[in-house]
Amino acid sequence: MREEHTYIDHLWAVIPAGGSGTRLWPLSRAARPKFLLPLLGSRSLIQQTFDRVSTLTPPDQIVVVCGPAHAAAIARQLPELPEGNIIIEPTPNGTGPALALANALIQKADPLAIMASFHADHDISDLGAFQRATRTAVAAARLGDLVTIGLTPTRPETGYGYIERTDDLRTETSEGAAYRAARFVEKPDEATAKEYISSGRFLWNAGMFIWRVDSLTSELRQLQPLILAGVTDIADSWGKRERERVLAQTWSTLPNITIDVGVMEHAQRVAVVPSEMGWSDVGDWHGLGELLAQDAQGNAINGDLVQIDTTNSVVWSSGHRKIATIGIDNVVIVDTPDALLVVDRNRGQDVKLVVDRLKGEADPRLL
Amino acid sequence: MREEHTYIDHLWAVIPAGGSGTRLWPLSRAARPKFLLPLLGSRSLIQQTFDRVSTLTPPDQIVVVCGPAHAAAIARQLPELPEGNIIIEPTPNGTGPALALANALIQKADPLAIMASFHADHDISDLGAFQRATRTAVAAARLGDLVTIGLTPTRPETGYGYIERTDDLRTETSEGAAYRAARFVEKPDEATAKEYISSGRFLWNAGMFIWRVDSLTSELRQLQPLILAGVTDIADSWGKRERERVLAQTWSTLPNITIDVGVMEHAQRVAVVPSEMGWSDVGDWHGLGELLAQDAQGNAINGDLVQIDTTNSVVWSSGHRKIATIGIDNVVIVDTPDALLVVDRNRGQDVKLVVDRLKGEADPRLL
Numbered sequence: 001m002r003e004e005h006t007y008i009d010h011l012w013a014v015i016p017a018g019g020s021g022t023r024l025w026p027l028s029r030a031a032r033p034k035f036l037l038p039l040l041g042s043r044s045l046i047q048q049t050f051d052r053v054s055t056l057t058p059p060d061q062i063v064v065v066c067g068p069a070h071a072a073a074i075a076r077q078l079p080e081l082p083e084g085n086i087i088i089e090p091t092p093n094g095t096g097p098a099l100a101l102a103n104a105l106i107q108k109a110d111p112l113a114i115m116a117s118f119h120a121d122h123d124i125s126d127l128g129a130f131q132r133a134t135r136t137a138v139a140a141a142r143l144g145d146l147v148t149i150g151l152t153p154t155r156p157e158t159g160y161g162y163i164e165r166t167d168d169l170r171t172e173t174s175e176g177a178a179y180r181a182a183r184f185v186e187k188p189d190e191a192t193a194k195e196y197i198s199s200g201r202f203l204w205n206a207g208m209f210i211w212r213v214d215s216l217t218s219e220l221r222q223l224q225p226l227i228l229a230g231v232t233d234i235a236d237s238w239g240k241r242e243r244e245r246v247l248a249q250t251w252s253t254l255p256n257i258t259i260d261v262g263v264m265e266h267a268q269r270v271a272v273v274p275s276e277m278g279w280s281d282v283g284d285w286h287g288l289g290e291l292l293a294q295d296a297q298g299n300a301i302n303g304d305l306v307q308i309d310t311t312n313s314v315v316w317s318s319g320h321r322k323i324a325t326i327g328i329d330n331v332v333i334v335d336t337p338d339a340l341l342v343v344d345r346n347r348g349q350d351v352k353l354v355v356d357r358l359k360g361e362a363d364p365r366l367l
Numbered sequence: 368m369r370e371e372h373t374y375i376d377h378l379w380a381v382i383p384a385g386g387s388g389t390r391l392w393p394l395s396r397a398a399r400p401k402f403l404l405p406l407l408g409s410r411s412l413i414q415q416t417f418d419r420v421s422t423l424t425p426p427d428q429i430v431v432v433c434g435p436a437h438a439a440a441i442a443r444q445l446p447e448l449p450e451g452n453i454i455i456e457p458t459p460n461g462t463g464p465a466l467a468l469a470n471a472l473i474q475k476a477d478p479l480a481i482m483a484s485f486h487a488d489h490d491i492s493d494l495g496a497f498q499r500a501t502r503t504a505v506a507a508a509r510l511g512d513l514v515t516i517g518l519t520p521t522r523p524e525t526g527y528g529y530i531e532r533t534d535d536l537r538t539e540t541s542e543g544a545a546y547r548a549a550r551f552v553e554k555p556d557e558a559t560a561k562e563y564i565s566s567g568r569f570l571w572n573a574g575m576f577i578w579r580v581d582s583l584t585s586e587l588r589q590l591q592p593l594i595l596a597g598v599t600d601i602a603d604s605w606g607k608r609e610r611e612r613v614l615a616q617t618w619s620t621l622p623n624i625t626i627d628v629g630v631m632e633h634a635q636r637v638a639v640v641p642s643e644m645g646w647s648d649v650g651d652w653h654g655l656g657e658l659l660a661q662d663a664q665g666n667a668i669n670g671d672l673v674q675i676d677t678t679n680s681v682v683w684s685s686g687h688r689k690i691a692t693i694g695i696d697n698v699v700i701v702d703t704p705d706a707l708l709v710v711d712r713n714r715g716q717d718v719k720l721v722v723d724r725l726k727g728e729a730d731p732r733l734l
Contacts, residue, residue, distance in 0.1 A: 026691070322706040326709075326710040337688070342709060358689070
């Protein structure tokens with residue numbers, strides 16, 4: 001039975017589905033990226049993202065932006081998503097051109113649209129908090145701000161960008177508030193990250209952006225005129241005979257830049273909605289282990305394991321083999337049919353180094 | 368080209384091939400025991416044992432005692448071994464009946480024989496020392512003693528039995544000496560093992576026994592008359608129509624006992640030849656790792672590994688998968704097509720606990 005939802009008027013959700021999730025190798029691969037994997041439950045991360053935004057807007061107002069290699073898998077994983085709502089980037093070009101193109105296409109379909117962008121490979125455990133923050137952000141966006149949802153940081157993470165907020169209230173609803181954002185900052189070093197946490201003024205930038213489509217178009221006109229011209233040409237050709245040619249010719253001429261660097265850091269009217277929603281980027285095996293159910297010894301186990309004196313470890317098996325561990329602490333073991341990873345849990349970020357090393361390998365399926 | 372060897376007159380080598388090597392699971396299985404595996408080089412441990420004794424006696428004077436499940440594999444691994452020299456125990460019954468039967472069959476073939484028994488699954492790195500110790504032991508055996516070769520211990524090992532030697536010289540050759548053995552002792556506790564080492568009078572019992580076939584027969588008459596009667600009946604039937612029936616009926620009535628407990632601990636004239644020959648029982652993954660070639664970080668690696676900051680570890684792969692390790696120290700990883708083991712290197716002895724646990728499993732091939 002389908003649940004009844006209270007949709008937000010004119011809300012269009014955009015789900016950028018890029019990146020392979022290198023740090024979750026060997027489960028994630030270039031051909032089977034993180035967002036397609038059912039890491040947390042029976043549905044993949046992109047399915048869970050789709051489910052989440054589906055509580056706020058109908059499927060025909062949800063758009064996925066992805067690469068050519070993943071369009072078919074996405075189409076099958078999201079049968080409710082209209083085929084025309086899958087936008088394929090010919091080549092990866094940063095979130096700047098990708099979100100600008102989505103914005104142009106949505107603006108063409110609905111000039112009053114509010115576009116809200118959420119990455120395909122993040123986890124959010126508190127759906128209610130996500131909905132409240134999004135509704136607040138939409139309220140702020142209606143007034144013309146480019147809005148981001150900033151997550152209250154729980155540790156001095158050096159792997160994320162931060163947003164410094166002010167106390168200048170831009171918009172307030174019964175469910176939250178949006179403040180003027182002072183600045184966006186890139187990934188800090190550890191000392192700086194600690195200062196950010198103790199200041200209480202910094203929020204994690206999780207790439208959640210909400211704006212009126214015409215607001216972004218205005219900012220693009222000032223800040224990224226080449227991108228705006230390109231995506232306008234592409235949007236004009238959409239549904240016409242020349243679509244493929246225009247896309248192919250135009251896309252490669254656009255600057256490769258993120259929306260953060262290309263727009264948000266320099267835009268005039270940027271607001272941030274602080275929120276806690278049990279957010280995680282499911283960035284590495286250590287983090288995934290924290291999201292999975294754990295046994296009394298702190299182990300997160302997926303697969304057929306015989307364990308003796310095993311603690312605080314993550315064991316992920318593709319399920320076809322018997323795994324035994326003895327006297328193992330704080331280790332991640334990931335077992336797939338063609339590759340096995342054993343890594344100190346504190347070294348989860350370094351899994352990408354293995355993938356880098358494998359780039360010289362004969363078999364590209366390993367990557 | 369076949370090497371020329373200086374064979375020892377009337378020497379018959381017996382190779383008991385029993386035990387699955389549980390602690391080398393998942394590489395070793397009941398159906399593919401340790402002695403059949405090429406753990407140290409391209410030839411299996413039983414092939415290396417055969418090669419070693421082949422330097423002292425011709426193939427038709429080498430006898431293997433094994434169980435029904437392994438006879439075919441042994442026949443194929445040792446093509447030079449005459450088929451009739453594979454003695455199949457109907458059921459495992461300890462080394463007492465097994466060696467007594469070999470002794471009876473050899474005595475029938477050559478009443479002047481010296482029988483020398485060496486386990487199928489041990490490693491010896493110093494062939495010359497092995498040959499010298501064996502020749503010395505044979506010299507002592509010719510005078511009527513039951514002789515054992517005792518290894519100079521290198522650590523207070525609690526996993527082996529020990530032999531206490533005396534200074535009473537029984538036989539001396541240019542290559543070594545045999546002394547009266549004071550006693551055989553079972554596996555000691557750690558404190559006792561340390562006393563043994565510091566006393567300098569204790570040697571490891573590696574199950575290397577050398578005797579004149581008539582000497583053992585005399586001792587069996589005193590100490591194990593049931594076994595002697597049984598194996599004599601079986602030997603009498605050997606090569607006759609009733610062989611299978613006699614073996615089947617008699618074997619199960621014999622006491623299940625080791626030659627150590629059944630004979631050596633109580634025999635009148637027991638001598639021991641101390642030796643160092645780079646001996647190992649290849650007992651567990653830690654020990655095997657010490658025998659394998661190691662890289663500069665102390666890792667023993669067999670297989671296709673990408674390693675980052677990996678030290679003092681053993682990685683054994685069946686070779687069909689890519690393995691990656693990061694930040695791993697003192698761990699053993701054993702990767703086979705249907706089972707994976709990850710174990711703290713200090714817990715190598717506990718691998719048998721996993722096999723015990725798996726005994727309730729549906730698939731007996733895992734055991």
